[in-house]
Amino acid sequence: MEEILQYLFSGLTSGAIYALIALGFTIIYNATEVINFAQGEFVMLGAMLTATFCGLNLPLPLAFALAILITALAGILIERLAIYPARKASPITLIIITIGLSILIKGLAMFIWGKDPLPVPAFVGERPISVLGATIVPQSILVLATALIAVLTLEAFFKKTLTGKAMRACAANRLAARLLGIKVEPLVLLAFALSAAISALAGVIISPITFATYDMGTMLGLKGFSAAVLGGLTSSTGAVLGGFILGILEALAAGFLSSAYKDAAAFIILILMLFVKPEGLFGTKEAKKL
């Protein structure tokens, strides 16, 4: 029982991270139908910048804010320089562009920060708390709380504000949104900024646990993508649940079966799910277009 609880805690922590990254995927996908394979690099940038600013002894809140802001700017820059000029290209060409961007950003990061992991001090106390026999580090609780707050804030933004509603309208039908007088281009920019920011947030809060390395984004990005697909790719609720389901199942598989195959477990889950329910847990079955 304690064992299960322990695995659950670690699953929830990584699940929260996957959920944030998956949300980033769905935001860009809804705005542009681009699968952004550079999403993981936003996470890496968030973590790296946090490490740098913490190293400069900036106060923590300022370090976080700067890390997220700079990554959001990177997101905007990417949209302007690489996605917008190619917006009429085929989906596979756009995917290759984002893969190229990912290689580019990773190369830049290696160049700026080097290959060694950068340490990040824990934001809150380091003493583990024991809950019903299992232990949990305070940082994990912070990860969960931050993720929940971020998800709820984002949900409120999409449901309650005019801009958020306009973004949802664009996702549903871009042409119809235009007809209603919604300017699509700034919204796409906003989507990239938001998506980069939320992924950077994932990088910020995970950095004290995993430390920051230039190549940490690849696997995190792929897992986040899996979570987004699990949730149906367009649904933000789906993305969040997909992230937690993936994190928890992965932790259970690693704990009870074999930790060596932990990275495989996430993808086995994904493939099985795709075979049983191809449109994702929360995706709607699309009518076939002829």
Added chain:
Amino acid sequence: MKKQYLALIILGGFLLATGFINRNDYYFNVLNILILNGLVVIGLSLLMGYAGQVSLGHAAFYGLGAYTSGILTAKYGLSPLAALLAAQGVTLIAALLIGIPALRLKGHYLAMATLGFGIIVYVVFKELISLTGGPSGLVGIPPLQVAGFTFLESKQYYFLFVGVLLVSLLLALHLAHSPFGRALLALHDSEAATMALGYDTGRLKLIVFLLSAALAGLAGSLYAHFAMFISPMSFTFIHSVKFVTMVVVGGVASLWGALLGAVVLSLLPEVLTVFEDYDVLIFGTILVVIMIFLPEGLFKGLGNLFLKHKKT
């Protein structure tokens, strides 16, 4: 088709001439890897360019070919040719297992399923240490032996690989210009319309998927004997992405374009090594720039530029 034969003969002549002129072993090694990439890309081009199905897991088939050949010859003393056939069997079975359910999926979901498959296979290579040697790799793979002849030098492998490439390309070109190839192109444009014409689209997709997996597996088997050492690091997600990138950068719509992509992206890193630490940066930038300005790939893009130039 006549034009294609001519192009094939020119390519063959060029490759053979290169083989006779070149005396540098390092160049042969680079060319050998290039040709093996070319083999994978031929299959992938049929799958992506003709049938319109994206696979982000082809490094797994490449790896399955390499590891089956490697393990059977190094650990069980099987002859390389027998191992190569067994490797084809293993690759095809794996392709069937993943292909049958995955090919029902569309677009991004198919890409995701093959991506997941690729990572699972990579993790198995890395963790099944008793068989694969784990992260430190599999050593002691004997050189290729066919009918008493042992391939020892890079140059000998080069001529063998050129032969395999030309034969595969010839077969692929024939296939692409056959009714089967036209059915694939139709499938690319509209699955429903192809079905309405009486084609079993599921079977079409599966056949071309198996074919591309078999070619990747063959390239892997050859690679294992040529390199005599394999490690999981040669069969990662990044390698799957590299194969897809070659096809797209070259031009997804034609076999020649895909081959051009294999040439450019195999040689580019070698050329860029002069920039040392900057090489990845430049590689990424070139990739993005090509795709923005020539979204249909180098082959068609450069062709169009050339035509425009001629007109003005």
